[in-house]
Amino acid sequence: MAKEKSKKTANKSKFTIPKLTVSRPYKIIFGAMLMLFSIALLISFISFFFTWKQDQSEIFEFTNRNVEAQNLLRKFGAAVSHFFVYNGFGIAAFIFSYLIFVTGLALFFSSNKKALVNKWFWGVLSASWLAILFGFFASKAPLLGGRIGYEMNDFLQVYIGKIGVILLLLLGLIFYLVFKLKLTPEHFVSFYTKKKEAFKKHAHIEEDTDHIVTSEAETNSATKNSVIDDKIEDAPYTSKGTSTTKSSFEISVENLQPTISNFSRLNKDDDIAIENSFEEKTEGVPSSQTELTTDTSTQLEVSTQEQEDTTDKDDDEALNFEVKKVEEEKEVTDNLSNKLVKDFGEFDPTLELSNYRFPVLDLLAEHGKGSGITINQEELEENKNTIVNTLKNYKIEIAQIKATIGPTVTLYEIVPEAGIRISKIKNLEDDIALSLAALGIRIIAPIPGKGTIGIEVPNKKPSIVSMRSVIAAQRFQKAEMELPIAFGKNISNETFVVDLAKMPHLLMAGATGQGKSVGLNAILTSLLYKKHPAEVKFVLVDPKKVELTIYNKIERHYLAKLPDSEEAIITDNTKVINTLNSLCIEMDNRYELLKNAMVRNIKEYNQKFKQRKLNPNDGHKFLPYIVLVVDEFADLIMTAGKEVETPIARLAQLARAIGIHLIIATQRPSVNVITGIIKANFPARVAFRVTSKIDSRTILDSPGADQLIGKGDMLYTQGNMLTRIQCAFVDTPEVDKIAEFIGSQKAYPDAHLLPEYVGEEGEGSALDINISDRDKLFKDAAEVIVTAQQGSASLLQRKLKLGYNRAGRLIDQLEAAGIVGPFEGSKARQVLVTDLVALQELLDNEKNS
Numbered sequence: 001m002a003k004e005k006s007k008k009t010a011n012k013s014k015f016t017i018p019k020l021t022v023s024r025p026y027k028i029i030f031g032a033m034l035m036l037f038s039i040a041l042l043i044s045f046i047s048f049f050f051t052w053k054q055d056q057s058e059i060f061e062f063t064n065r066n067v068e069a070q071n072l073l074r075k076f077g078a079a080v081s082h083f084f085v086y087n088g089f090g091i092a093a094f095i096f097s098y099l100i101f102v103t104g105l106a107l108f109f110s111s112n113k114k115a116l117v118n119k120w121f122w123g124v125l126s127a128s129w130l131a132i133l134f135g136f137f138a139s140k141a142p143l144l145g146g147r148i149g150y151e152m153n154d155f156l157q158v159y160i161g162k163i164g165v166i167l168l169l170l171l172g173l174i175f176y177l178v179f180k181l182k183l184t185p186e187h188f189v190s191f192y193t194k195k196k197e198a199f200k201k202h203a204h205i206e207e208d209t210d211h212i213v214t215s216e217a218e219t220n221s222a223t224k225n226s227v228i229d230d231k232i233e234d235a236p237y238t239s240k241g242t243s244t245t246k247s248s249f250e251i252s253v254e255n256l257q258p259t260i261s262n263f264s265r266l267n268k269d270d271d272i273a274i275e276n277s278f279e280e281k282t283e284g285v286p287s288s289q290t291e292l293t294t295d296t297s298t299q300l301e302v303s304t305q306e307q308e309d310t311t312d313k314d315d316d317e318a319l320n321f322e323v324k325k326v327e328e329e330k331e332v333t334d335n336l337s338n339k340l341v342k343d344f345g346e347f348d349p350t351l352e353l354s355n356y357r358f359p360v361l362d363l364l365a366e367h368g369k370g371s372g373i374t375i376n377q378e379e380l381e382e383n384k385n386t387i388v389n390t391l392k393n394y395k396i397e398i399a400q401i402k403a404t405i406g407p408t409v410t411l412y413e414i415v416p417e418a419g420i421r422i423s424k425i426k427n428l429e430d431d432i433a434l435s436l437a438a439l440g441i442r443i444i445a446p447i448p449g450k451g452t453i454g455i456e457v458p459n460k461k462p463s464i465v466s467m468r469s470v471i472a473a474q475r476f477q478k479a480e481m482e483l484p485i486a487f488g489k490n491i492s493n494e495t496f497v498v499d500l501a502k503m504p505h506l507l508m509a510g511a512t513g514q515g516k517s518v519g520l521n522a523i524l525t526s527l528l529y530k531k532h533p534a535e536v537k538f539v540l541v542d543p544k545k546v547e548l549t550i551y552n553k554i555e556r557h558y559l560a561k562l563p564d565s566e567e568a569i570i571t572d573n574t575k576v577i578n579t580l581n582s583l584c585i586e587m588d589n590r591y592e593l594l595k596n597a598m599v600r601n602i603k604e605y606n607q608k609f610k611q612r613k614l615n616p617n618d619g620h621k622f623l624p625y626i627v628l629v630v631d632e633f634a635d636l637i638m639t640a641g642k643e644v645e646t647p648i649a650r651l652a653q654l655a656r657a658i659g660i661h662l663i664i665a666t667q668r669p670s671v672n673v674i675t676g677i678i679k680a681n682f683p684a685r686v687a688f689r690v691t692s693k694i695d696s697r698t699i700l701d702s703p704g705a706d707q708l709i710g711k712g713d714m715l716y717t718q719g720n721m722l723t724r725i726q727c728a729f730v731d732t733p734e735v736d737k738i739a740e741f742i743g744s745q746k747a748y749p750d751a752h753l754l755p756e757y758v759g760e761e762g763e764g765s766a767l768d769i770n771i772s773d774r775d776k777l778f779k780d781a782a783e784v785i786v787t788a789q790q791g792s793a794s795l796l797q798r799k800l801k802l803g804y805n806r807a808g809r810l811i812d813q814l815e816a817a818g819i820v821g822p823f824e825g826s827k828a829r830q831v832l833v834t835d836l837v838a839l840q841e842l843l844d845n846e847k848n849s
């Protein structure tokens, strides 16, 4: 079926009326002719209304050239006007002039034909309607309706009478309004209400304006004029100073506003009503007035456009198709943090001590001028020969030998002949040492990553590596590290710089007098030379009480301490436990901050904080690195055992991301000091000379440290290969000078305060009568005891997960508060409060008293 239908339509379209194709130039000519003709008609028609009486008799004398017509277009004008107006449609003949003009225009611009047909349809209908209407007045004014009007009117009157004709005309009018102007009754209703509202507002504003005008007149001050007044004064048409003009303008502009705002609220059908009301309102207002308010004029254009759209809906060509340019949405890159950074710059943590000066290089001594290596050629030659000969004795041929001179040792790299087993050379270590008659020979077989065998032979005259030389080294100065440490110089005499933040914790061991304390000072000095007081804080634990006391001077710059402690450098073992636990709290707090800031480590956190992306009101603050230095760890472990080991292990396991780094030194690297749990969490290790291979294994997991020569000769490992380094030497007076230099500068009001830690052990054993001195868990403990009706410390220990000391202290406090009875030997104490209500009462009474 569908196919048949489509076939039929196809056939239909095939046999449509043959198209009269006129070429474009002809169309233009013809169009122009029609337009000119229509103009001629218009002139003739207008002229006809004044000359028709004189010209009427001459019409029949058309060919007689002696008879002159009065019409502006003479005989032609008189004839066509007679035809169109007198014998035609009367005044409605103008419609034909218009229709001919638009036809010419359509041809001229080759525009849509459908719209033209539409125009002709409505044009002829309107002309007929008008002609019939004016037909009623044919006897008095025959020109109004023309002959056609008269005849049609007469014809209709015969059949339907005068009233019938009037009704028919009314029907025609409605037909026109509904179909052509697309008007509905709702339009009239809304138009009426709008009119009413506008009228009300008009009246209201008129009142106000009158008021303004009078007050203006009273004050006679030009400065008080409103913006609209200013605009009026600028406008060319206004007669300056005439208050009537001003006020009338103000009203009209004000009047526009409600109309326009209403416009947006109305539905499509309401458009015409609004426009009509608008036009009415602007009537009588000079056109320039509408130009004054740009907004208004824009809106005006829109509404005019809409009207055209409605009236010429089926006029495809005339339809104004406007593509609205969609503006790209603007991105708001200017968020608060960017704005803050723009306004105040990035947050500068060093601002509080902005005048802080880093210690100068001159504070450090040179130690052995030039610190150049003083090895002579003879010694080198001699050592080489001895090595080659010794190996030869054991039938080990050498293909190549190379020497690298370090500050304390010289490395001889040998490439043995093919087929020589490396283990054979390694086993000859002692023999080679004996032959060379030197202490501290270390054989590295093979040197990792080189494929050679290294024999380190101490220099006869070792040179001191001064702290000054390593601090001044470019490697250190340009090191882009979080916590750079210049340890000293390696075997190739290069400055050895490592990042403590990457280690992330360091374990140091070495027999007494081998350079541990100097090593610690070298680490601290490196950080003091590179880091601002705002960026790093030290927690110093010095059970020996003498090694680190020099740093007391920089307490308010660089040290961190517990809130209640007087001395920043911790020498008391119980305080060490509290400090370690406090650091654990600090660690937990920092993790919370990192979590809230949605960052993974302290570096990202501080960066975000500097960029002002973190709000200090949410508890965010710049986090300095915290370096915990424990000088004699063995001593701590011996006295505090697990209480120290546990927080140390916890910190070592977790603290790297939040910027807490541990440096632990010990002179007894035995397994009960450097336990498995400690070792597992300290991948970076430094070994100074130790007394036995076992100690070397404990600290480095391999021998070697026992063969060092002491005096700062050290081995460093970060989990893989060992690096032999000559530790930089910094003497106590130098450190003292640096501390003095820093300490003499403006400082923070106090040392950096660590979070408070309430230890399990109380400070005094006396009964705490003072309520404010009570344990934080006092109330909980009381509730536990009262509920269980059993006054025992072990109950508290179990329920509140407390240590024995703290539980005992709580019992004492409960006794003092009268909640439990006195100590009764092996029996549990008597509970003096019967229930929780009574307990609450007791506590409330205590508070009030």
Ligand SMILES: Nc1ncnc2c1ncn2[C@@H]1O[C@H](COP(=O)(O)OP(=O)(O)OP(=O)(O)O)[C@@H](O)[C@H]1O
Pocket (backbone or CB within 6 Å): 464, 465, 510, 511, 512, 513, 514, 515, 516, 517, 518, 519, 667, 711, 712, 713, 726, 727, 728, 729, 730
């Ligand atoms: N890097 C070094 N360069 C030159 N000499 C050094 C170096 N390190 C240490 N020494 C020498 O060794 C001595 C002892 O050093 P240090 O005080 O550091 O030993 P220690 O291991 O801390 O001893 P203790 O454990 O008894 O305190 C220093 O006084 C110094 O003479």
